[in-house]
Amino acid sequence: MTTRKYEPLSPETVAERLGAIDAIRARAGDPAAWSVREVGDGNLNLVFIIDGPGGSVIAKQALPYVRLVGEGWPLPLKRAFFEYNALIRQEARDPGSVPEVFHFDEEQALVVMEFLSPHVILRHSLMAGKRHAGLGGVLGRFCARTLFRGSDLSMKTADRKADLALFAGNVELCDITENLVFSDPYFEAEMNRHTPQLDPIVAELRADIDLKIAAQHMKSAFATNAEAMLHGDLHTGSVMVSDSETRVIDPEFATYGPMGFDIGMLIANFLMAYFAQPGHAETEGSRADYQDWILSVVDEIWSEFSTEFTRLWREERHGILYERALFEDQGHDLGAEQARLDRLAAIWRDTLGFCGIEMHRRTLGLAHIAEYDQIADEALRAQCEARGLRLGRALAVRRATITSMDEVLDLARHINQETIL
Amino acid sequence: MTTRKYEPLSPETVAERLGAIDAIRARAGDPAAWSVREVGDGNLNLVFIIDGPGGSVIAKQALPYVRLVGEGWPLPLKRAFFEYNALIRQEARDPGSVPEVFHFDEEQALVVMEFLSPHVILRHSLMAGKRHAGLGGVLGRFCARTLFRGSDLSMKTADRKADLALFAGNVELCDITENLVFSDPYFEAEMNRHTPQLDPIVAELRADIDLKIAAQHMKSAFATNAEAMLHGDLHTGSVMVSDSETRVIDPEFATYGPMGFDIGMLIANFLMAYFAQPGHAETEGSRADYQDWILSVVDEIWSEFSTEFTRLWREERHGILYERALFEDQGHDLGAEQARLDRLAAIWRDTLGFCGIEMHRRTLGLAHIAEYDQIADEALRAQCEARGLRLGRALAVRRATITSMDEVLDLARHINQETIL
Numbered sequence: 001m002t003t004r005k006y007e008p009l010s011p012e013t014v015a016e017r018l019g020a021i022d023a024i025r026a027r028a029g030d031p032a033a034w035s036v037r038e039v040g041d042g043n044l045n046l047v048f049i050i051d052g053p054g055g056s057v058i059a060k061q062a063l064p065y066v067r068l069v070g071e072g073w074p075l076p077l078k079r080a081f082f083e084y085n086a087l088i089r090q091e092a093r094d095p096g097s098v099p100e101v102f103h104f105d106e107e108q109a110l111v112v113m114e115f116l117s118p119h120v121i122l123r124h125s126l127m128a129g130k131r132h133a134g135l136g137g138v139l140g141r142f143c144a145r146t147l148f149r150g151s152d153l154s155m156k157t158a159d160r161k162a163d164l165a166l167f168a169g170n171v172e173l174c175d176i177t178e179n180l181v182f183s184d185p186y187f188e189a190e191m192n193r194h195t196p197q198l199d200p201i202v203a204e205l206r207a208d209i210d211l212k213i214a215a216q217h218m219k220s221a222f223a224t225n226a227e228a229m230l231h232g233d234l235h236t237g238s239v240m241v242s243d244s245e246t247r248v249i250d251p252e253f254a255t256y257g258p259m260g261f262d263i264g265m266l267i268a269n270f271l272m273a274y275f276a277q278p279g280h281a282e283t284e285g286s287r288a289d290y291q292d293w294i295l296s297v298v299d300e301i302w303s304e305f306s307t308e309f310t311r312l313w314r315e316e317r318h319g320i321l322y323e324r325a326l327f328e329d330q331g332h333d334l335g336a337e338q339a340r341l342d343r344l345a346a347i348w349r350d351t352l353g354f355c356g357i358e359m360h361r362r363t364l365g366l367a368h369i370a371e372y373d374q375i376a377d378e379a380l381r382a383q384c385e386a387r388g389l390r391l392g393r394a395l396a397v398r399r400a401t402i403t404s405m406d407e408v409l410d411l412a413r414h415i416n417q418e419t420i421l
Numbered sequence: 422m423t424t425r426k427y428e429p430l431s432p433e434t435v436a437e438r439l440g441a442i443d444a445i446r447a448r449a450g451d452p453a454a455w456s457v458r459e460v461g462d463g464n465l466n467l468v469f470i471i472d473g474p475g476g477s478v479i480a481k482q483a484l485p486y487v488r489l490v491g492e493g494w495p496l497p498l499k500r501a502f503f504e505y506n507a508l509i510r511q512e513a514r515d516p517g518s519v520p521e522v523f524h525f526d527e528e529q530a531l532v533v534m535e536f537l538s539p540h541v542i543l544r545h546s547l548m549a550g551k552r553h554a555g556l557g558g559v560l561g562r563f564c565a566r567t568l569f570r571g572s573d574l575s576m577k578t579a580d581r582k583a584d585l586a587l588f589a590g591n592v593e594l595c596d597i598t599e600n601l602v603f604s605d606p607y608f609e610a611e612m613n614r615h616t617p618q619l620d621p622i623v624a625e626l627r628a629d630i631d632l633k634i635a636a637q638h639m640k641s642a643f644a645t646n647a648e649a650m651l652h653g654d655l656h657t658g659s660v661m662v663s664d665s666e667t668r669v670i671d672p673e674f675a676t677y678g679p680m681g682f683d684i685g686m687l688i689a690n691f692l693m694a695y696f697a698q699p700g701h702a703e704t705e706g707s708r709a710d711y712q713d714w715i716l717s718v719v720d721e722i723w724s725e726f727s728t729e730f731t732r733l734w735r736e737e738r739h740g741i742l743y744e745r746a747l748f749e750d751q752g753h754d755l756g757a758e759q760a761r762l763d764r765l766a767a768i769w770r771d772t773l774g775f776c777g778i779e780m781h782r783r784t785l786g787l788a789h790i791a792e793y794d795q796i797a798d799e800a801l802r803a804q805c806e807a808r809g810l811r812l813g814r815a816l817a818v819r820r821a822t823i824t825s826m827d828e829v830l831d832l833a834r835h836i837n838q839e840t841i842l
Contacts, residue, residue, distance in 0.1 A: 152644050157599065158592045164647075165586035171579045178578065178741050186747050209756035216743045216760060223573050223741065224648045226585075320599050320644065322637045326607050335630035339637060 006077060006108055009061050011036040014048055018059065023102045024112055029054025043068035043367070044075065044252070049115060056117065057102060062109035062252075075172055079252040080109035082170045086254035087111070089163075089229060094145035097138070098248050116247055119240035126236060126273040127280050127371055129290045136300025138246040139239065139266060143301070144308035147259040150229035152319045154312070160319075164226055164256045173253045174223075177232070181357060182219035185364040186212050194364050195372075197382035197421055201389055202364060214396040215360075218353040226256035234262040235269040235358075237369075260350025263305060267351065268358035268392070270298045271412060272369055275387045279375030291416070295409045302351070302405050306344055313340045349399045352408070356396030359388045379421070386420040427498060427529055430482050432457040435469055439480065444523045445533055450475025464489035464788070465496065465673070470536060477538065478523060483530035483673075496593055498530035500673040503591045505532050507675035510584075510650060515566035518559070519669050537668055540661035547657060547694040548701050548792055550711045557721025559667040560660065560687060564722070565729035568680040571650035573740045575733070581740075585647055585677045594674045595644075598653070602778060603640035606785040607633050615785050616793075618803035618842055622810055623785060635817040636781075639774040647677035655683040656690040656779075658790075681771025684726060688772065689779035689813070691719045692833060693790055696808045700796030712837070716830050723772070723826045727765055734761045770820045773829070777817030780809045800842070807841040 009017060018024050019031025028034060029052040040047035044067050048059040062080040066073040084104040091098050103112035125132065152160050184192055186206055194202055205211060231238070232253030240247045274294045277287035313336070317324065327336035362369045363385045372388075375381035391412055395402065402408060430438060439445050440452025449455060450473040461468035461481075465488050469480040483501040487494040505525040512519050524533035546553065573581050605613055607627055615623055626632060652659070653674030661668045695715045698708035734757070738745065748757035783790050784806045793809075796802035812833055816823065823829060
């Protein structure tokens with residue numbers, strides 16, 4: 001199969017085409033007994049569940065276009081190569097955090113990997129009002145470990161530069177981020193859409209010069225500040241949860257960029273889920289406690305990120321930056337600690353900036369979130385969305401003056417009480 | 422010759438090995454009449470002047486090691502490939518600023534290019550007390566044009582990402598910068614040397630935690646902030662001048678990095694030439710006017726850089742950053758102008774940081790400058806060097822609070838009056 005030209009799989013051809021691969025047979029058993037379903041509900045790819053007598057696996061295959069849009073929006077198959085390369089690096093840097101990869105075929109743009117069961121997409125849990133113990137901790141540590149260990153703080157610089165060059169090839173997916181996240185929401189771009197009741201606030205934001213400058217400064221940081229290998233699309237639709245476990249999936253947008261991008265996007269999606277709760281409440285106010293829980297997860301993500309980043313800084317700072325030869329080895333441990341505080345402060349500012357922009361683009365751009373979209377009452381939906389827009393603006397523009405997570409959460413609570421529209 | 426394995430040229434073999442190449446014959450004429458001299462006085466390469474009946478050309482060939490040190494310090498031949506790629510990009514971005522390339526042979530690590538005559542290395546002029554009209558303007562525009570046009574402000578992003586990947590291969594030369602510039606000067610690294618009388622101030626600087634943190638923050642920016650294609654080694658030994666012309670040479674350290682790196686290194690070398698003047702004065706005080714001239718060049722470099730950067734921002738901002746669709750096209754020209762001021766302020770801060778570090782490493786590290794080294798009187802040399810160290814410390818640590826070139830030049834004049842040792 002490795003010499004065969006690219007051809008999309010179908011449920012009917014999966015057993016014939018993948019059945020001879022040992023690594024898959026070893027997990028799924030005899031291909032003659034496989035049952036195959038196509039379950040891709042994402043925007044981009046084919047996803048098959050292969051149920052066999054030995055167990056189940058996932059086969060994810062890229063299509064040469066954006067599935068959501070069709071052949072009119074071509075997208076390179078090579079994204080499977082970037083996803084595979086990101087997955088194996090994330091597994092090495094934070095073992096157990098991502099699905100295990102069993103097989104990769106570059107020509108077929110195919111990754112065969114662990115089937116996560118009974119996991120569900122976190123975003124669905126956040127609509128259903130379901131809690132997951134330890135969620136923020138796992139996600140905070142995932143960010144700290146993959147970002148720290150994917151940077152010049154830890155890697156051999158020749159390895160980092162080789163990886164930088166490798167992921168610089170992920171042009172088209174970066175291009176989607178660069179356009180859809182940072183620019184389109186701030187003018188009347190063709191693919192934008194928003195809830196009609198938001199018109200006045202949308203007009204206000206698109207006339208807001210400070211905000212647009214902030215968005216472009218963040219775009220500049222995303223495009224040029226190659227601090228660490230990012231997941232690149234770390235929202236609550238890229239997280240799968242069970243009662244006991246949290247896993248991160250879908251890193252096809254992986255690229256080198258600023259650490260705050262992953263953390264900021266992740267936090268933004270929790271904050272939007274927070275504002276969306278009135279639209280999912282069984283009775284008025286019934287989600288108040290759940291909203292508090294969501295904010296506690298946001299708090300935990302940052303707190304665990306900075307705790308783990310600090311531990312790694314002290315124990316695994318083996319890269320070319322802030323070398324021990326200059327600090328600890330000279331009895332200047334305090335210098336290394338002060339430098340760490342500077343770095344964390346810079347990551348924090350970036351985190352707030354990216355968080356604010358993500359809250360805008362998920363409301364004003366092409367790709368929205370289910371938590372808002374599934375609120376049938378348009379006026380209520382607009383009210384929830386408007387609150388997210390307001391917080392996003394404050395975080396993006398005031399990222400240098402808001403210095404603690406308490407301030408962010410207070411601001412969220414304050415805005416949540418406001419009637420904006 | 423293109424299929425021949427790498428072999429260093431010698432004056433005896435140049436005509437035989439290069440004589441058949443049309444592009445060289447076209448400039449130098451009949452190889453039978455060539456006269457060839459090896460003139461490499463740099464640290465790394467072989468440099469031949471080929472004088473023929475048609476004219477003269479330069480053949481620069483990399484050696485597989487650092488010439489200054491010998492075979493014990495291997496260095497990849499591929500640096501010729503990076504030099505060639507940088508030269509043709511600089512020529513495209515600032516026509517006439519670099520030597521014209523006639524021939525490139527990757528296997529032989531060889532670039533054959535324009536022989537600049539009667540140009541001399543700028544560093545020698547700065548010791549001889551010679552003035553060059555318009556020098557700062559040419560250098561400031563060179564920085565603005567190569568940096569702006571080599572960034573996401575101007576390039577197609579796919580082209581920039583491909584170039585980022587290409588220059589990410591220049592690992593070993595970046596490694597030299599990363600170690601020798603940002604780290605070695607701040608502890609007792611093996612290859613360091615300094616004028617003995619500097620011992621007390623060296624001890625002070627190496628115990629200065631704020632300075633070491635600043636140096637490492639700048640190292641982090643150099644290693645990860647891939648803002649633009651840099652020259653990478655833009656000091657006054659990489660500039661050739663005649664009475665009427667200024668050219669920039671030797672971009673083999675080219676890499677993607679922060680714009681302020683090139684500008685800061687360049688300015689640092691002028692400021693060190695300024696402090697070195699008492700060591701080259703014919704009589705005491707005879708170089709006072711010349712010192713003023715050097716400071717006026719520093720002033721002109723930044724002023725011309727920012728003027729040209731502003732022009733390019735307004736006229737050639739065709740990249741993915743700060744798009745017109747968001748600003749000018751919405752009647753928000755002022756937003757684009759404010760964003761430009763933010764960017765210039767960030768480049769300025771970087772410039773000061775890199776400038777300060779360069780002034781340290783050229784006094785405390787492996788690679789020194791002739792302006793200091795050729796001061797025979799050790800006590801006087803140490804006095805000049807100490808002033809440079811003092812200014813460097815102030816610029817690196819106070820890069821966020823010093824906001825104008827006037828402040829930098831006042832500080833330089835103030836320190837120049839001090840008796841430090």
